[in-house]
Amino acid sequence: MKNKIQTAYKKSPVFIQNLLISAYGFYWKSRRLGGVFKTHVNEFKRREKFTKDQWREYQTKELRKLLAHAFDTVPYYKKLYAEHGFGPEDFKKFEIEDLKKLPCLEKEELRKYGTTTLLSTKRKKGTFLSSSGSTGTPIKAFFTKEAHQIWSAAYEARIRNWAGVDHTMSRGMIGGRRILPDADAKPPYFRKNYAEKQVYFSAYHLSPETASNYLKGIKDSQLDYMVGYAMSNYLLAEFIEKKELQAPKLKAVLTSSEKLTQEMRSTMERVYNCKVYDAYSGVESCGLISENSHGELLFSPDTGIMEVVDDEGKDVAHGDAGEVISTGLLNFDQPLIRYRIGDRVKLSKNQETVSGLHMPKIDEIEGRTEDVVTAKDGRKMVRFHGLFVDIPKLVVAQLIQNTTEDYTINVVVEDGFSRLEEEEMKKRLCSQVGEVSVQFNQLKEIPRNKNGKFRAVISKVP
Template sequence: MTPPGGAKSLKHRIRRAHPLRFPMRRTLDALDHADATRIKGFQEKRLRALVRVAAARAPFYREYFRTSGIDPRDIRTLEDLALLPLISRTDLAERAEDFLVYPRKLMWAARSSGTSGAPIASYRTMGSSVYELSVLERQWGWFGLPADSKRVVLRGSDFAADQDGKPTQLLPGARQLMVSSFHLTPEHLGDILDEIRRFAPDAIEGWPSSIALLAALLREQGEKVPVTAIITSSEVMTPGQIALMRDVFAGPIVDHYGQTERVTMAGSCEAGSFHVFPDYGIVELHPVDGSDTRWEIVGTALHNWGFPLFRYRTGDEVGPAATGPCACGRSYELLGAIDGRVEDSFTAADGRLLPLPSTIIDDLDGLREAQIAQLAPGRFEVRVVPGDGYDADATMAHARRNVDRMFGADQILTLKEFDRLQRPASGKLKSAVVENAVPTPTSGPVPE
């Protein structure tokens, strides 16, 4: 029997009931105020073990060590990481199966177009997912949130279209009330507010654009919902959004940064700094060509034994970090401001705002590049560069299902193929664009 909330609820139940959850928390808590030497020792011990596993069982790394002449036993310290190759998003898009250590059926898949428009798939073990939750719960604890905090969660929440338009869903085992980001309208606000107050949350969690949209609707009605913390991720926040969320929800912003590939994580502390979480992953900062003030984040995960990624180029850039120790007392490295996902909201045919619209293309298969464009309210175009295994009919049907489920019915959707999607001056392809006109977006369509 499927539990209330379906597969998503089952995953949360598994994570919370996992026998290693509390031993993981004890390990993480012991490192919370450890000195830099102890933290480095933890990282290097994990790194050595993961390299041995990858060299023995992952095809990509078996090939690398066989052809490079490097012995996996040579990788012992953080400085030895330089002996390993940099992994690109293209490597992952084209060779994901070659990074597998465990059978794919034993792991949980994650897909994303990220900020680059190049769809990728990655995998993680159940233990990796539990470890990630434990790392986040430790951060939440810095702000007074209990490990089993009750959270209102606002993201894509694709359940809504499957439940007669109901904008909320309770996941009892996860202690979460899901609120559909695509049903944040004055018409639904009363029901949403009633459910939130009945749930009595400790925190509001989700995409900043969605949380800010709910806050704006509440403020228009003169309503406030005080919580212990506002947990954010996935988007860059504007000062206006931060002020609005703090005003309506009366809690501090607890922000964290991560990726679908889950190679590194960082987040805010109670003193206002932004720290790398060193027991989750190793961070290298590589200079960005042509800039003296920007660095690319290169990450090595320390928790995913089934899909090890070493020195993965995230494509995310950071500016200079603050200097000196943080007032919170932790020895975690400080990280500068991150250039994360920034997207304009789309507009549905009925006028609803649709936050983070690139979720429509995150799980499309067989593509080298993908982008979704709004040509007019309620009129969207999915633009693709075909890759291995591409099927136009299957891609269109999948995109249509995603739009109907997340944006709602009565939206116009077309699919268009190209040999390359046009980049802005920065060279970084945007996954979602608002054009409200029929543009000339690429270097040319794929010939019929």
């Protein structure tokens, strides 16, 4: 059914594609913004006034509930914690500091067991969302409607509202959805989701020559703000500026998914005459870092418990950087406890905030860096995780651009992986960058760079 709809979409004229996207948008709007959404937006706002003691009390209470629930209803944790000598009585008096007594959950475990033993046996009907993110490891996160609404409420209260916008305003989105199936697609390079007052721009057709069409989409729909990939939004702003085009003033630009540099921020603020707000989370939704109007990056303690640790697993001091280990407090249907996300942050040395909020303050979100790939026709693009999602037997993958016409895909696979999977990945790549040659290397392990960070996309093209 899904493939039939995609085929019909690809063959349809633009106005029919807009209607199909709007129908899909209506479904997602009701799923995310219905039910308990408004109630939880108010709850997230109410908790912003918490003191440090109130936050600790809240997190401790939620953590104990989560651990007891996980032990009782999630087979993976019941077996794991029993093997480590923990039982239901231990979780009744569990403290946040005790988390380090529990083993970490690796991405590989989530990949292996995320659709089976990592799910609660008492879960309601839900949906799996797929991603490989910046780690190259394909994973599936499970959400019921209610869990999705709660997470959407966190996004509304702590990302949109902190930036002075909300979900009722018109917005432009540059993200990973393939709204234009072909690399050589003609303008317009955007489609309209009337149900959510959203214009969805292609992340895979950005170039100085196409910038004017993107700008037309922004102007004609009188967009209030832009959201999406940090690098893609920056590239669009850079091309608009280089072409000496005039962009309208926006209320905000909300970026995510990649590291936001000062140059990127300055360019977007100059072009759109508004502030840029950075944020960090992930499809797993087990923690949220967002920027407020004072430019402070704050971790929301009601979305999860964030540990920032050194190579030995010890908490780093304020002012130092470390690996993020997160315990999500919002999704009890697929609990992620001491989950190694694969990213790093630097804690602020001075934890006092100008805003007066008692939330952990972050100086920098490290990592999240992928190279920009340049197609043969000059288009610039990032975020190739769509190549790897839902590929059977794929453990981890890495894309390397050797030249504009030659690519290498390194893969770590399980038994049963075949040429059919390789052909599917090549087909997906060519649909984004055009016809190119692709060599596959099956490895036991994909090398990391000197600082130990995995790079999912590497480009050797200047």
